[in-house]
Amino acid sequence: MDTYSVYLVDDEPWALVYLEKIVKWEEMGFRITGKFENSVEAFNRAAAEPPDVIFIDIRMPELDGLAFMHKALEAKLPCRFVVISGFAEFGYAQEAIRMGVVYDYCLKPIARDKLILLLNKLHGILEETKEQKQEKEEIPLAENPVFQEMLTFMHIHFREKLVLRELADQFHLNANYCCALFNKETGGSFSEYLASIRMKEAERLLTHTTLSLEEIAVQCGIQDYYYFNKVFKKYSGETPSQYRRQRRNTGNRNTDEGQL
Numbered sequence: 139m140d141t142y143s144v145y146l147v148d149d150e151p152w153a154l155v156y157l158e159k160i161v162k163w164e165e166m167g168f169r170i171t172g173k174f175e176n177s178v179e180a181f182n183r184a185a186a187e188p189p190d191v192i193f194i195d196i197r198m199p200e201l202d203g204l205a206f207m208h209k210a211l212e213a214k215l216p217c218r219f220v221v222i223s224g225f226a227e228f229g230y231a232q233e234a235i236r237m238g239v240v241y242d243y244c245l246k247p248i249a250r251d252k253l254i255l256l257l258n259k260l261h262g263i264l265e266e267t268k269e270q271k272q273e274k275e276e277i278p279l280a281e282n283p284v285f286q287e288m289l290t291f292m293h294i295h296f297r298e299k300l301v302l303r304e305l306a307d308q309f310h311l312n313a314n315y316c317c318a319l320f321n322k323e324t325g326g327s328f329s330e331y332l333a334s335i336r337m338k339e340a341e342r343l344l345t346h347t348t349l350s351l352e353e354i355a356v357q358c359g360i361q362d363y364y365y366f367n368k369v370f371k372k373y374s375g376e377t378p379s380q381y382r383r384q385r386r387n388t389g390n391r392n393t394d395e396g397q398l
Contacts, residue, residue: 139167139261140268142190142191143171143189144172144192145173145191146158146173146193147174147194147195147203148193148194148198148222149176150195153246156247158170158173160248161250161253166254166261168257177194177202181201181209184217188215188217190216190217190264191218191219191220191260193219193222194219195246197223203221203223207240211239218239218264218346220240220243220260221240221244222243222245224245236349236353240347241346242348263346277289277290277293278323280319280323284310285309288311289324293335296359297357297359298359299359300359302316316328333369334373336358336359336360337369337370337374339357340358340370341374341381343358344378344385345382351378351379
């Protein structure tokens, strides 16, 4: 079983001790590689050595949990967050969840059984993500270096409105030539390639977040939920609701098997 690194960030020392001692982390596939009462110190360490998961409180001095996650998003840190906080911070936690980087939100003090269930599911998700990265490269290697730059740009800016002719002008390429390049390099059209990027992100958000379907559509660059639903079903063979339900059922089965 692969082991994933974890940071614990909370300005209350008792909370750090409680989280560390409540479960046997390494037996569940996790290793605590950092404990921080100072959130600024935690962020600086995460920027230099990003962990796989960060358990974090919302209300902290200097750099609160919400600001921490905003900075992590801006810095493109490859971390998942689990927010552990009090009732009063639930509104802040909801805002964090909408950012798409929060795996779960739990109230203090989290019960042992709930943490075990959370870690089992989270470990399965991390394993699945690792396998997907090993199976395929996200961006195809194009022979034309300028076209390769365009593909990379699309992967970064897919949430924005992208139009082939405007992109071609931006990268100083002929629009008709771009069409031919898309067919040659990706095996499909510009629209199909853009949709595939957006639907891969939709699958990630459906599996790893609790965002509403409407919020996921917007996160994927599609303002019309009904159109999003149609495109997703064409891409995956399931509606977004069916896809999320299937992944949750799979996660529950994996958890049950792990507890046998």
